Amino acid sequence: MIATLLITLTITAYTLGEGGGTGLTFSGLPPTPGMCAAGPWLPIGALVIVAGTPCLVTDRGGCIVDPDDTDPGACPTTSHLDIFMADLDKALAFGRQQLPVTILNQRHRRTPE
Numbered sequence: 001m002i003a004t005l006l007i008t009l010t011i012t013a014y015t016l017g018e019g020g021g022t023g024l025t026f027s028g029l030p031p032t033p034g035m036c037a038a039g040p041w042l043p044i045g046a047l048v049i050v051a052g053t054p055c056l057v058t059d060r061g062g063c064i065v066d067p068d069d070t071d072p073g074a075c076p077t078t079s080h081l082d083i084f085m086a087d088l089d090k091a092l093a094f095g096r097q098q099l100p101v102t103i104l105n106q107r108h109r110r111t112p113e
Helices: 088-094
Strands: 002-014 035-038 047-050 053-059 080-084 097-107
Touching (some): 002 088
Antiparallel strands (some): 047 053
16 A cells, blocks of 8 residues: 555664664664664655654664563564664653654555554
8 A cells, every 4th residue: 555644653762872883774774863763564765754854764673572572573563663863862861752653655564553
């Protein structure tokens, strides 16, 4: 299905950590502000707007799992995005928020729950 959706998702933030790291996203690009991780329900390259700020899906985010699911191999949830922040303190301060997200004209596997 191709559609523009306006939904509310759980949003968290991630960084490369205290040391800065040299990680790459699933897409092969180094993470920069304006990038985010999503489960497989959104394709790499999808553009989403998180609370008015554009974000490009470039990562799969191995930590995007249901916190109530004790199965370590659980499939990522469809109600969570993880946005990249360069600053660890800002990412920690961001915490976990429920925010409006617009998914722009992307093919997605199913409507988020």
